Amino acid sequence: MGANTVLKTRNNQVVLQLIISGVVIVAMIVFGVIMLLAQGGVIELSAAAFYQMLTIHGTGMIGAAALAGSAVMWYFLDHYVNLSKKIFNTNLICFLIGVVMVIIGVFSFEYASGWTFLYPLPALSAGAWGTVGALLYLGGMLLIGVGFLLLFIDTGRAIIQKYGSLGKGLGWDVIAGKKSELDAPPAAVVASTMVTIVNISALTAGATVLVMNIINVVNPAITFDPLLAKNLTYAFGHIFANSTIYMAVVAVYEILSRATNRPWKSNKPFLIAWTSSTILTMIVYPHHLLMDSVMPKWILVMGQVLSYANGLPVLIITAYGALMIVYKSGIKWEMPSALMFLSMFGWTSGAIPAIVDATIVVNHVMHNTKWVPGHFHLYMGLGVVAMVFGFMYYLAKNDSSIQTNGMDRFAFVVYLLSMLGVSGSFLVSGAISTPRRFATHIPEWMGPAQFGAYSGILVALALSIFIIHFVRYLVVRRKALPTTGRAQQGMI
């Protein structure tokens, strides 16, 4: 009993971060639907409102994915290494304050640079927003970044303390043959090490470019090299957004191997795949700059080839492993395992449009169309989101006796189909050259936008049902805990 109570108290913040993320994701879908309805000509929306929503939608979704992903990663990594709860706490506090600053900046001070805040747009808004809005937004982002930087410093410290070095956390001694595969670090540690490395790099680059933008906003006379700014911005944005899936995938390993009662061990190919992902994730970002002929050509050619290669670890190792572990396993499908399995489909199929768009000749006529959002709505929407909600079902199942019912299964089917609808509508729009980030569309482009909007409503509905299940668990959990535990719990 004692041990059980301790474990539950340890999960408080994990649970809190998950419910915040879940609610934020649904709220952001509402903005997404409104934008698609405006593009589809169904409702009228001012350009200012549209681009503010665009900014919030992107920032909020990435933030929610990172917050939820880090909760998943923290939950499992904490089983293996000694993490600091205080730092975990600090991150959440920084995140919440940062989010408030971002929201005030966007909605009260009409800041709308998109979540990519591409230099020098924050300072040069053509009169749409002022210094205060820009500073609130950039400052909020900086604060969120500081929180996550602290969190990943702590995961890095804990991994080094336990395993000796980040290289050993990735299992390099096993790859080198110095240690047997039986002693390899578990998947959760390997993935966390990868995320630690890429995100500390991303956040350091991000801090540089954010402070640079802040200096430029305060004193526009001080300017910076826009190409370097763009490189740093996309290095930060790409890595940070991409890392969310690598944080959340830890849940796939743990949950699928438990559900099938089969081991998902770290063997050499697995470790090599993760080391490749570590390196590739950090260096593929030039595929965001394939249209800039001023970039050195070899970097752009590498951008294409490395982006192709970046698909390999997941296609050959991770997704393949998920398929193998499930194949003829006699698994009894439940919400957690089903969502995890689905997430691997979302990840792999969502990677395809990205790989296609990373082809320079294709990029030339498809980048900055809705093809790209098509990719990441599939990849994040059916990948990361499925992992996060799957993990929520897993926690509920593990810590309480509440049962899933027909509603949950119904929501699963609705979620799958409607998310495919959203992503598909974006991909079709991209194929017919519809530009992304346009407040209005010409009539030819409106059809898919409307279809996407209606699908989005269904996604929101399905995710709300998922959340209701989680809230049921929170209620049960609250009653089940002893009084002392509840007192420590604070909000939940």
Added chain:
Amino acid sequence: MKQMIGGGILFLLLGIPFTIVFLESMMVIHMLVQIPLLILAGWLMGAGVLQKFPRFFANWNGNGVSGILLVSIILMYWMLPRAMDEALLGGWIELFKFISLPVAGLFIRDSWTKLKTNGKSFVFLNFLSMFGLMGWLYMDAPIQLCNNYLELEQKALGWGFLAITLAMILYLLQNVFMDHSGREHEPL
């Protein structure tokens, strides 16, 4: 005690008008030699000060956080191009430089031993990105940031900052990938 005397001598040497003029004649030496030496002087002299007033430092800088915050504020101020300019005019700002930087050195000495790994890493990474940014700023700014130094000197300083950033990255890499198992102390 030896350290304290050494620090005192260094401080006095730095305070000789001739040294001041010489070290401030070039931007890169001003920023990357004089300022670090002043910090070093404070760090050395700190040995004695910390011994003399252990209670004060235990009370006010128990976990090292308030000290390192003060250090960051002081160093951030001296990274501003404006600050260097004003120091050149002599007077109060110059005096402030000769007081604030040794104080920063003193608190670095006190805080660094008290900070835990996470705190040290955080400070290190923040200075890493800020030095990178300073390198970029000084190399790339199309305008003359200081009244007293030319753009060319600005570029040299930028390269200096960039070199420091690269050195920090290399240090970080060898630190996190070097094997720490079996050792008592924590990394970084």
Added chain:
Amino acid sequence: MIQFIAWVVSLFCMLAIAFVFVFVALKSGQRENYEPIVKKWYKVRKVYGISLVVLIAIVSVYTLRNLPYNQPVYGKGIEPIVVGVEAFQFGFDISQREFNVGDSVEFDVTTADVTHGFGIYDEDMNLIAQTQAMPEYTNTVYITFTKPGTYQILCLEYCGLAHHIMVDQLVVKE
């Protein structure tokens, strides 16, 4: 054309992946020992992995032969018409807007303020070429007009509240 190929290739790959996932899900009800499965499918993975790598190599070589950055196929002795483009919030300064069918044009694109996009759409509103308008830099995009008509220029990088109405036109005559 490229869009169509990209769409078909993507759809094919995604359907193939979906097929595999559905197949495995359908087979998941049966129960077999894991060891033989691992043994067998590791062998398959080797073949599958190597084929993927080979496929990537072939596709890379094939698609990297003609890059849009190089002055393209019409190099043989034909000098392109050089057109300067400066984007601004919210419009384009274009040094020449009228061309003839068969003209090879080099657009040198830059911007006066923030980053913009320079996307050329044909009469059917298909995107046929684009580049980015970067401050302080000049990006080059080449195009040969093969059909007469009015071509639309759209900004393809978000640049502020009037981004979506930042349009211009080029006219290509017989």
